[in-house]
Structure formats: structure tokens, C-alpha cells
Amino acid sequence: MSLFLTVDAGGTSTRALVHDADGTCMGYAVAGGGNPTASGVESVANAMRSAAHTALRQAQAEPADIGHALAAMAGSAVGLTGVERGLQQLGVSAELRIGSDLEAILFAGTAALDGAALVSGTGAAAIVVRGGVTTARSDGRGWLMGDVGSGYWIARRAVRAVTADLDSRGPRTSLTEALLPAAGVVGDRSAGKDVLLDQLVTAVYAIPTPGIARFAPLVFEQAPVDEIARSIIEDAGTGLADTVTALDSPDRDAPLVVGGSVLFHQAGLRSRVTELLRERGWTGPVDAVSDGTLGAICMNLRSASVTVDADRHAHARTSLRAIRSRI
Amino acid sequence: MSLFLTVDAGGTSTRALVHDADGTCMGYAVAGGGNPTASGVESVANAMRSAAHTALRQAQAEPADIGHALAAMAGSAVGLTGVERGLQQLGVSAELRIGSDLEAILFAGTAALDGAALVSGTGAAAIVVRGGVTTARSDGRGWLMGDVGSGYWIARRAVRAVTADLDSRGPRTSLTEALLPAAGVVGDRSAGKDVLLDQLVTAVYAIPTPGIARFAPLVFEQAPVDEIARSIIEDAGTGLADTVTALDSPDRDAPLVVGGSVLFHQAGLRSRVTELLRERGWTGPVDAVSDGTLGAICMNLRSASVTVDADRHAHARTSLRAIRSRI
Numbered sequence: 001m002s003l004f005l006t007v008d009a010g011g012t013s014t015r016a017l018v019h020d021a022d023g024t025c026m027g028y029a030v031a032g033g034g035n036p037t038a039s040g041v042e043s044v045a046n047a048m049r050s051a052a053h054t055a056l057r058q059a060q061a062e063p064a065d066i067g068h069a070l071a072a073m074a075g076s077a078v079g080l081t082g083v084e085r086g087l088q089q090l091g092v093s094a095e096l097r098i099g100s101d102l103e104a105i106l107f108a109g110t111a112a113l114d115g116a117a118l119v120s121g122t123g124a125a126a127i128v129v130r131g132g133v134t135t136a137r138s139d140g141r142g143w144l145m146g147d148v149g150s151g152y153w154i155a156r157r158a159v160r161a162v163t164a165d166l167d168s169r170g171p172r173t174s175l176t177e178a179l180l181p182a183a184g185v186v187g188d189r190s191a192g193k194d195v196l197l198d199q200l201v202t203a204v205y206a207i208p209t210p211g212i213a214r215f216a217p218l219v220f221e222q223a224p225v226d227e228i229a230r231s232i233i234e235d236a237g238t239g240l241a242d243t244v245t246a247l248d249s250p251d252r253d254a255p256l257v258v259g260g261s262v263l264f265h266q267a268g269l270r271s272r273v274t275e276l277l278r279e280r281g282w283t284g285p286v287d288a289v290s291d292g293t294l295g296a297i298c299m300n301l302r303s304a305s306v307t308v309d310a311d312r313h314a315h316a317r318t319s320l321r322a323i324r325s326r327i
Numbered sequence: 328m329s330l331f332l333t334v335d336a337g338g339t340s341t342r343a344l345v346h347d348a349d350g351t352c353m354g355y356a357v358a359g360g361g362n363p364t365a366s367g368v369e370s371v372a373n374a375m376r377s378a379a380h381t382a383l384r385q386a387q388a389e390p391a392d393i394g395h396a397l398a399a400m401a402g403s404a405v406g407l408t409g410v411e412r413g414l415q416q417l418g419v420s421a422e423l424r425i426g427s428d429l430e431a432i433l434f435a436g437t438a439a440l441d442g443a444a445l446v447s448g449t450g451a452a453a454i455v456v457r458g459g460v461t462t463a464r465s466d467g468r469g470w471l472m473g474d475v476g477s478g479y480w481i482a483r484r485a486v487r488a489v490t491a492d493l494d495s496r497g498p499r500t501s502l503t504e505a506l507l508p509a510a511g512v513v514g515d516r517s518a519g520k521d522v523l524l525d526q527l528v529t530a531v532y533a534i535p536t537p538g539i540a541r542f543a544p545l546v547f548e549q550a551p552v553d554e555i556a557r558s559i560i561e562d563a564g565t566g567l568a569d570t571v572t573a574l575d576s577p578d579r580d581a582p583l584v585v586g587g588s589v590l591f592h593q594a595g596l597r598s599r600v601t602e603l604l605r606e607r608g609w610t611g612p613v614d615a616v617s618d619g620t621l622g623a624i625c626m627n628l629r630s631a632s633v634t635v636d637a638d639r640h641a642h643a644r645t646s647l648r649a650i651r652s653r654i
Contacts, residue, residue, distance in 0.1 A: 137521070138494055138495070138496060139494060139496060141490050141494070141524065141528055142528065142532065144483070144486065144487075144531065144532065144539075145486055145487060145490040145527070145528060145531060145532075146487065146490050146491070146494070148491075148496070156471070159471065159472055160471075160472060160473065163468050163472040163473050164473070164475075167465055167466060167468070167473070167573060168465070168573040168575070169465060169466060169475070169569050169570060169573040170569075194464070197468065200472070201468055201469065201472060204471065204472060205469065205471065205472075212471075242496050242497075243496060246494060246495040246496040248495070
């Protein structure tokens with residue numbers, strides 16, 4: 001009962017780790033998406049069970065060896081009994097604790113217990129953490145009501161700009177030439193707007209919300225050569241900086257950790273957000289992380305009363321990198 | 328076989344009329360929504376069958392008396408065999424013709440066969456008609472990709488502005504005080520943002536897309552006293568004018584008929600759109616209609632080779648008004 005099972009459940013993939021109290025990683029596996037609001041509780045449970053099963057096997061551990069289980073995920077705890085039952089079916093009897101995916105991003109980037117996190121992936125949100133506990137949050141209100149500067153938000157702006165371009169209601173943009181083939185539309189402008197728009201409408205509405213976020217990288221690709229794409233990215237940067245600035249009572253000298261697929265992969269956007277925050281008086285270190293897995297490990301250790309100082313944090317990071325490089 | 332059954336199927340209600348070749352209305356009934364893209368083919372068929380049944384009874388007509396049936400509706404003809412079967416179950420053997428809901432709006436406002444129509448209801452679109460046939464269209468690309476200036480578009484802007492206000496990411500707006508009770512949220516600003524936002528998120532995401540359009544009237548109510556609401560309406564007006572201006576080869580001296588719940592009920596927006604179009608060289612008459620029912624009558628008559636001149640148009644309008652005033 002001395003091992004830890006840590007799960008980091010994101011919208012597009014679910015990572016499971018078996019590790020010990022030192023943060024030494026012994027088994028690691030990746031399965032499909034695990035955001036309960038986007039893909040349903042059943043698929044979350046399946047992804048977690050599949051990843052945990054493989055991680056246990058890789059660690060040559062028995063389910064009964066797991067004394068501490070924690071999953072970091074977005075969304076509420078509604079229906080999590082189904083997720084817990086999935087682990088029980090594997091033979092893991094340890095109580096499953098649920099942690100915040102945003103806290104996992106923060107703790108992936110720092111051993112400190114105070115700081116802030118900003119995430120832009122499919123969605124976007126920021127939090128303030130004090131003494132290991134979230135004390136304030138900003139945005140994260142989903143594709144319809146918020147998520148300013150997220151992948152969905154960027155892609156929606158792009159899709160609308162392309163529609164307006166083809167429809168002669170908006171300015172011409174090279175996003176059109178980028179999006180049409182990406183959406184599977186056959187033909188170019190010479191085909192006529194109705195032919196292209198009818199195909200594009202069919203293709204885009206067939207993508208379950210908020211899946212159009214997959215088109216966000218096209219906007220970053222076009223930004224160097226296209227005014228519309230550039231203004232979308234600029235507005236995303238301002239929006240994300242506003243989301244951080246709106247946080248209640250943050251410590252501006254504490255670490256700010258940024259993550260999510262958009263902020264991690266798009267260094268230009270990350271620089272712009274950092275620049276805006278510097279102008280607004282944020283002086284603490286800003287670091288980027290690819291995901292919250294390391295943070296989830298730290299949360300699992302801490303919930304078992306293991307102290308995670310800078311040394312153990314660094315050790316777990318090195319160990320996680322090593323085991324990831326093997327798969 | 329000398330009577331006509333005309334159906335005007337909108338997103339929120341379906342109107343059925345039994346009339347003769349002169350446009351004299353003999354039976355009229357209203358049922359629920361009939362937009363196949365929004366409510367599904369089955370509900371369209373049910374609404375049409377219910378309205379048609381009542382209209383036939385009111386006209387003291389037999390289904391076999393119907394020689395010409397036409398339904399004006401949005402969306403594609405996909406699954407319309409189901410709709411046709413619904414009428415056949417009533418005993419109506421006449422072939423059901425499908426007409427454009429946008430053409431119905433135009434012909435509700437004019438006896439001319441050339442002109443343009445602009446609709447803003449839940450969605451928004453414009454068309455050019457020449458010789459009775461649509462030759463160009465603009466927007467109408469739905470809640471995700473277009474519909475600029477529609478009820479959904481206006482309401483989405485408002486919902487996001489309220490979310491940003493409560494989240495301290497955006498300016499304060501009286502739309503918040505208007506929307507919270509309309510969405511069933513309990514409490515005011517003193518309750519704290521997370522209490523209000525959690526309720527608002529739950530309430531708004533529970534509304535099937537694009538149903539938030541129901542909140543659009545709140546924006547018009549607040550516009551006289553709120554800068555945010557005013558800018559949303561101003562942008563809606565510009566967007567709708569752009570939609571008309573983008574139409575390919577319109578005749579700017581021909582009639583422009585505007586309709587849909589937003590443009591019909593909001594005289595201020597209608598005036599603003601008209602003003603912008605005048606600045607852009609539109610000189611033809613601009614008229615507003617509440618719905619496309621009269622236009623659908625004209626389309627049904629014309630598809631039976633009945634000439635609809637200004638006199639018959641005026642007669643049908645008077646007769647439609649009279650039968651409506653009785654229910």
C-alpha cells in the first residue's frame with residue numbers, strides 16, 4: 001500500500017502514473033480524453049481505467065499496492081462515482097481524490113504553495129492559489145459564455161472571419177485558404193462562394209462543440225502574413241492578460257505558471273501575455289508547462305502528507321521526463 | 328380540388344392557411360415551431376399536420392378539396408418526405424411544394440417579383456430575388472459561423488458581457504441586472520461572483536442552441552441606459568446593413584422587405600439599418616412584415632399559375648388580417 005496512482009485527465013488525453021513517495025515514476029501510460037464536461041463521464045472512466053491498467057503493469061505493481069489515488073481534472077465532481085468504480089474494477093481500493101486541473105498546472109511549474117496559473121487549451125481560465133488552495137478564479141466559463149483567448153475562442157473567430165470573407169461581408173483573409181482544406185472543403189475561390197460555404201457549413205457544424213478548437217493552430221500559422229489572423233491572436237493575448245488581471249488579490253511577485261495546448265505551443269502568444277502582465281505590474285517568474293501531470297503527482301503526494309520541496313519537485317520532474325522518454 | 332393549403336413554418340411557430348385562388352382566407356391555425364434545423368423533422372411534421380388539420384376544419388373544407396399545398400420554411404429539404412407524409416396522413420394528396428422562408432418574407436411585403444429581403448429573428452440572412460427567383464444570398468450561416476445581428480448573435484454578446492462583468496474581466500453593465508433574473512439566477516451582486524456565475528453557467532448551458540436568442544429583447548430594453556447594450560445593438564445594425572450590402576448585384580431601387588422577430592419588433596434597429604442602407608445608396612422602399620405568411624400564400628398561388636398583382640396581394644393581405652383578428 002505504499003505506491004501512488006496519479007491521473008492527469010485532460011480534454012484530449014488522460015495520463016496515468018504509478019510512483020512512490022519520493023516521486024520516482026515507475027509506470028506511465030496515456031489514454032484518450034478525460035474531460036467530463038466534454039466527453040462524458042463514461043469515457044472519462046474508460047480512459048482512466050485503461051491508462052491506470054497499463055501504468056500498473058508497466059510498474060510491475062499490483063492494484064493492491066496503490067495506497068493513494070488522485071485524479072486532476074476539469075469540470076465538477078458530478079458523476080465521479082462512475083470514475084471511482086472504474087478504478088475499483090481494476091482492484092484499486094484506495095479512495096480516489098479529485099484535484100483541480102488548474103492547480104495541477106501551477107504545481108507542475110513550481111514547488112511553491114502560492115502562485116497563479118493561466119491555462120489556454122480548448123478552454124481558458126486562471127486561478128490564484130494560496131497555501132495550496134485555490135482562493136480566486138477568473139473565466140473558465142466555457143465556449144459560450146467565456147474562455148476568452150482559448151483554442152475554441154480563436155478558432156471561432158477564424159471560422160467566422162472565413163465565412164464573412166467568402167460571403168463578401170468581411171475582409172479577405174488567407175485564413176480562408178488555410179481553413180478550407182483543413183475542414184475538408186473541395187475547391188478554391190473560383191468554385192463560387194455558395195459551393196464553398198455550403199460545404200464549410202456542413203463540415204463545421206458536424207464537429208461536436210468545442211471541437212473546432214482544432215483549427216486554432218492555423219490562425220497562429222497565418223498570423224505572420226495575415227492581418228485578420230494577427231488581430232485574432234493579439235485579441236487573444238489581451239483577453240488572457242485580462243483574465244489574469246481580473247483575479248482577486250493575487251500575489252504579483254509569486255510564480256505564474258502557464259499551460260494548456262495553446263499557451264504551451266505558441267511561444268509568441270505566451271510572450272505577448274507575459275509582456276502585458278509585466279506592464280500591469282506582475283513581477284514574479286512566468287514559466288510554461290506542457291501539462292499538469294507533475295503537478296498532479298505533487299498533489300497526490302501532499303494529500304498523503306508527503307512534503308514536496310524544491311528538491312523532491314525536481315526529482316519527480318526528472319523521473320517523469322525519463323519515463324516519458326521511454327514511451 | 329380548388330383550394331390552397333399554405334404553411335409558413337418558422338422557428339417558433341407554424342401557421343397554416345386554407346384559402347382560394349383569389350387569396351380569400353377561409354381557415355387559419357397556429358402550431359409550434361417548424362424549423363427543421365432547429366427542432367427536428369419530426370416536430371416540423373407534427374406542427375404542420377396539427378396546424379393544417381385545424382385550418383381545414385375552420386374552413387369547413389375536406390382534405391380532398393386541397394389542390395395546391397406549399398410550405399415556406401428555412402433549412403434544407405432533407406427529410407421532407409416525413410413532412411409530406413404528415414399531410415398525406417391528413418388525407419391531403421396534393422404534392423407539397425417547399426418554398427424559401429426568405430422569399431416568403433419578401434412576397435409578404437410586396438407584389439413585385441424583384442426585390443430583396445433581410446431577416447433577423449433567431450438567425451439572420453438576406454437575399455436578392457429577380458423574376459421571383461432567389462439569385463443571391465448573404466449570411467444565414469447559423470449561430471456558429473454567421474447570423475450577424477440576429478437574436479442569437481445579440482443574446483450571445485449580452486451573455487458574454489454579463490459573464491465578463493461578474494468576473495471583473497469586463498465593464499459593469501446593467502445587462503447583468505436584467506439577465507440574472509431572466510435566467511432564473513437567485514441573488515444579486517452582493518451574493519458574490521462565483522455564486523452568481525455558477526448558477527448562470529448552469530442555466531445558460533441548459534438552453535439548447537440557439538435558444539438563448541430569447542434574451543435578445545433584454546438588450547434592446549437596456550440600450551437606452553447602458554453603453555454595453557447600446558454598442559451591441561449598434562454593431563447588430565452595422566452587421567445587418569453589411570449583410571445587405573454584400574448581396575451580389577441587387578437592384579437598389581427595388582423593394583427591400585425586412586422581417587423576423589428582431590427586425591419586426593425593434594423599430595430602432597430597423598431605422599438604423601435603413602439609415603445605413605440609405606447612406607450606401609439604397610433608394611427603394613423599405614417595409615417591415617411580421618412574418619412570411621402572406622408571402623407564402625402568394626408563392627402558393629403563383630406556383631399554381633395564378634397571377635398575384637398588387638390588387639390580389641392587397642386582397643389577400645386584408646383577408647389574412649381579418650381571419651387573424653378572429654383567433
